[in-house]
Amino acid sequence: MKFHDYYETLGVARTASQDEIKSAYRKLARKFHPDVSKVADAEARFKELGEAYAVLKDPEKRAAYDQIGSELKTGQEFQPPPDWDAGFEFSGGDFDAHTAAEHSDLFEALFGARARGAAHRPRQQAGRDHHAKVLIDLKDAYQGAQRSISLRMPITDEQGHLVLQQRTLEVVIPKGIRAGQHLRLAGQGGPGAGAGPAGDLYLEIEFNPHPLFRVDGRDVFLDLPLAPWEAALGASVTMPTPVGSIQLTIPSGSAAGRQLRLKGRGIPGPPPGDLYAQLKIALPPAESEAARAAYQAMALAFDFNPRAHLKG
Amino acid sequence: MNQDTVALILGTVVEEQVEFTLVELCQASQTEQELVVTWVLEGILEPRGATPENWRFGGDALRRACVARRLARDLEINPPGVALALDLLEDIAALRARLEHRGVR
Numbered sequence: 001m002k003f004h005d006y007y008e009t010l011g012v013a014r015t016a017s018q019d020e021i022k023s024a025y026r027k028l029a030r031k032f033h034p035d036v037s038k039v040a041d042a043e044a045r046f047k048e049l050g051e052a053y054a055v056l057k058d059p060e061k062r063a064a065y066d067q068i069g070s071e072l073k074t075g076q077e078f079q080p081p082p083d084w085d086a087g088f089e090f091s092g093g094d095f096d097a098h099t100a101a102e103h104s105d106l107f108e109a110l111f112g113a114r115a116r117g118a119a120h121r122p123r124q125q126a127g128r129d130h131h132a133k134v135l136i137d138l139k140d141a142y143q144g145a146q147r148s149i150s151l152r153m154p155i156t157d158e159q160g161h162l163v164l165q166q167r168t169l170e171v172v173i174p175k176g177i178r179a180g181q182h183l184r185l186a187g188q189g190g191p192g193a194g195a196g197p198a199g200d201l202y203l204e205i206e207f208n209p210h211p212l213f214r215v216d217g218r219d220v221f222l223d224l225p226l227a228p229w230e231a232a233l234g235a236s237v238t239m240p241t242p243v244g245s246i247q248l249t250i251p252s253g254s255a256a257g258r259q260l261r262l263k264g265r266g267i268p269g270p271p272p273g274d275l276y277a278q279l280k281i282a283l284p285p286a287e288s289e290a291a292r293a294a295y296q297a298m299a300l301a302f303d304f305n306p307r308a309h310l311k312g
Numbered sequence: 313m314n315q316d317t318v319a320l321i322l323g324t325v326v327e328e329q330v331e332f333t334l335v336e337l338c339q340a341s342q343t344e345q346e347l348v349v350t351w352v353l354e355g356i357l358e359p360r361g362a363t364p365e366n367w368r369f370g371g372d373a374l375r376r377a378c379v380a381r382r383l384a385r386d387l388e389i390n391p392p393g394v395a396l397a398l399d400l401l402e403d404i405a406a407l408r409a410r411l412e413h414r415g416v417r
Contacts, residue, residue, distance in 0.1 A: 204375075
């Protein structure tokens with residue numbers, strides 16, 4: 001297994017006081033918390049921080065960790081010696097199968113099984129509700145879909161070892177679902193103990209980023225480029241929607257930045273969202289002789305000063 | 313790793329079709345009742361009903377409760393701090409959405 005230098009993760013010296021460790025953790029946790037941060041790898045960074053802090057904030061675990069780690073670097077291969085923890089006692093308590101699955105092999109080997117072994121397991125208890133995120137396409141929200149979803153669920157086997165069970169669920173994605181909403185799958189969470197019922201599984205829906213469409217709640221937005229003459233004279237143009245193309249009438253005298261609303265063409269539902277075409281004017285390049293002549297003819301034809309309003 | 317396939321599953325859209333009692337919300341968000349009651353008193357969650365036994369939470373309470381639990385646990389923030397953070401996060405999300413429809417990414 002790979003060694004993790006928890007001091008390096010928190011950016012503190014091995015001699016740091018408990019207060020220094022706490023303050024370093026809090027500062028980094030605010031920066032990388034997945035609910036707060038928009039940093040790309042926030043979730044992974046935050047898990048590392050949480051694991052490092054879980055060990056170093058607890059003087060017993062920190063002392064045990066210090067026994068093995070002073071010469072090792074993060075990423076180095078490592079096996080804990082069989083008696084590495086002789087003389088230490090762990091109270092456990094803050095460990096359970098759900099969070100333990102997110103810890104590294106190192107953490108599992110040092111602190112995982114022992115803490116769980118001590119845990120009291122009631123004879124009958126409802127299973128835990130589980131949560132997972134699922135990425136779907138915008139089109140799935142327009143039409144409804146059926147998607148295979150692979151999940152890894154931590155379960156404890158008969159020997160008390162934590163194993164990840166791979167499950168594939170065939171899930172119906174209901175038409176009209178929006179990003180940020182949750183789908184509840186009854187009885188698909190953690191198994192109950194004894195005769196206790198299984199928990200539920202909650203899937204949080206997110207959309208795969210789309211190269212053309214942007215989504216806000218039920219409403220969908222698209223940049224629609226127009227030639228200057230289409231904007232000035234009006235036109236009928238072909239425009240994509242998440243579920244096929246439509247013909248859109250551009251009124252004459254359309255300005256860049258104007259939004260055309262296609263009522264009810266957003267994400268379906270009661271009420272359905274709207275689809276907005278945001279008009280952009282694209283200028284054709286003046287590369288050929290004919291194109292240059294056309295621009296020159298425009299310059300002669302118009303008495304137009306686009307900077308008239310800048311005069312002091 | 314074990315492999316186990318299950319038949320086609322129909323889910324329920326929580327935000328539109330589900331109401332939670334206090335006990336159900338605690339189970340779904342993996343939060344202790346005492347903490348959820350504190351959050352209600354703090355205005356983080358706004359159930360219908362007069363007493364905790366009669367409280368009914370709308371489906372969107374699940375997301376708020378999950379975020380509140382993670383902030384409270386991971387950043388060691390007290391309930392008024394969680395309330396402030398949630399309000400600010402919502403403001404930021406609304407501003408980001410406005411930037412997004414203007415095509416700024």
